[in-house]
Amino acid sequence: MKNLIDYKDDIYKCSRCGLCQTVCPVYKATLNECAVSRGKFNLLNGVIKGDLILNKNLKKYLELCTGCNACKDFCPSRIDVRDIFIAAKAEYYKTNKLSFKEKVLNSYFLFKLVLIVSRFFLPLYRFFRVNKLIKYFENSIKKMGTAAKWLILLNSAAGNGYKPKIRSGSSLKKVLYFDGCFNKYINNETLNSVKKILAQCNVELVTKNFECCGVSYLNDGNIDEFKKIIEKNLSKLDDDFDCIITDCASCYDVLKKYKDYSSDPKAVSLSDNIKMAWDLMKNLEFEALKSYKISVHKPCHDSYEFIDLVKKIKSCEYIEVKDYDKCCGFAGKFALINQNISGKISEQKAQNYIDSDVDIILTTCPACLLGLEQGFAELKLSQNRQKPEIMSLYQFLSSVCKISD
Ligand code: SF4
Ligand code: SF4
Incomplete structure (x- = not known):
């Protein structure tokens, strides 16, 4: 993985043309020049030259990014914005003491705890039809402010507990399935659906109790934690697979990057073989x-x-x-x-x-x-x-x- 200083030439390649403004969703929502890549490059230029300190205030601007890559695809200089922002945030973690909020947001232990509690709590939640009740009153609930909005979102994530009948038969191909934390802990309706569809083409899915892919750690530049997650996931991988699939576009994107952050040959194998589940359904x-x-x-x-x-x-x-x-x-x-x-x-x-x-x-x-x-x-x-x-x-x-x- 490259350090921020290694991206010096890429940052200098920015011609300040401002074209990224036309595609950046965060800029369009805020009209804040620091939200768009050009603005962030100005700040990072200052950091590289030693005129600015990469502190909490500056990190706030780096966080004004959804990682959508729209600016990279549009930029005439083809600058890989996301990798540069990740390197800058990683630099922040090396040189700053974390605040309490940052420690909470970065704790894998707390994240896992929330997931484990959800796994036990959500079947009861669905059993007592709380999900249906909230859906029924959704229009009234959403008028009640931000907390109510999050309740609606979490309710939609919980799903209904849909379990399709899966055709039994002789399975010809075994495909490894990266089930990710959402399927495993919150709602496995998507996993069940993929199983049912692929059973139609005689594919049996094998799951390996994988951890979260590490997306939030990578995007946040918390590379030490991200590497620990890579190691855990690679330890569950044996060499005996032709292809590995996921139903989640974010997991797909992050698993493709494992080989950039690990020297383990299994990381290359995983990154090069991961496919989106729809690819087998074409x-x-x-x-x-x-x-x-x-x-x-x-x-x-x-x-x-x-x-x-x-x-x-x-x-x-x-x-x-x-x-x-x-x-x-x-x-x-x-x-x-x-x-x-x-x-x-x-x-x-x-x-x-x-x-x-x-x-x-x-x-x-x-x-x-x-x-x-x-x-x-x-x-x-x-x-x-x-x-x-x-x-x-x-x-x-x-x-x-x-x-x-
Ligand atoms: S589109 Fe690219 S070159 Fe133009 S200002 Fe944005 S980052 Fe710089
Ligand atoms: S990757 Fe970030 S800076 Fe670039 S367009 Fe998307 S939100 Fe804006």
Whole structure:
């Protein structure tokens, strides 16, 4: 991994053209020059020259970023913004004493504790139908402020406990499944759906009790903790697999980066072989049981290819919604630290789907599901206006479609 100083030439490559302003969701929501890559490069230039200190105040500006990569894709100098910001935050961790809030946000122990409590608590929550009750009163609850908005988001994450019937039969291929912390601890509906769909093409999924992929540690520049997570996950990996899949675009993006942060050959094998689950479903046929107007939200870290599969779903009309491929504004810790900005970005997204009058929005990242839910929680809908269903692509394919090969 490179240090901030190693990116000196990349930072100097910035011509200050300002084109990144036109695509940066955080800049558009705040109009703060320090939110966009050009502004952050000015600050980091100052740090490299010794004119500025990389302290808590400066880190706040580095945190004004969802890691969407839109500026990298648009920048004429092709500067890899995200890697530079990660290196800068890693430098911060080396030279600063952490505040209490930072220690709490960075504690893997606390994070795991919350997940373990959720795993035991959520089945009871669903059993007593609290999820249905909150969904029923969602419109009234969302008027009650920020805490209520988070209740709606967590409620949507908890799901309904959907368990599809999985066809039994002879399995030909074994594919390793990176189940991630969301599937394992919060809601395994997506995992069950992927299992059901892939059973159709005689694939059996093998899970290995993996840890979280480490996305929030990588994005936050807490590289020591990130490397510990890589080690734990690699220790669960044997060499005997052809391919490994995940249903989460954020996990996919982070697992691809494991080889940049570990010298273990298993890291290269994992990073080079990881696929999105939809990649194994491209040859299947799907027909929806009812006719819906469907649209997608493309996560920043998934490819456009999964949309071809969505367009192929029979008896549905595919609607391309404005900015369907722009960041949903959630980005994990970003939504916790910058609640107002995150809400503003998500709200604009939600408005676009309302304007296009779609029935269902499909996506491939659990964090984006929350980002979209957040957008609708922020949006003031008229009494008779229903919000679209927000669903994981896999759950839609497994619960609403007939599948054939
Ligand atoms: S688009 Fe690239 S070169 Fe232009 S200001 Fe932004 S970071 Fe600099
Ligand atoms: S990665 Fe996205 S949010 Fe971050 S500076 Fe670039 S465009 Fe803005």
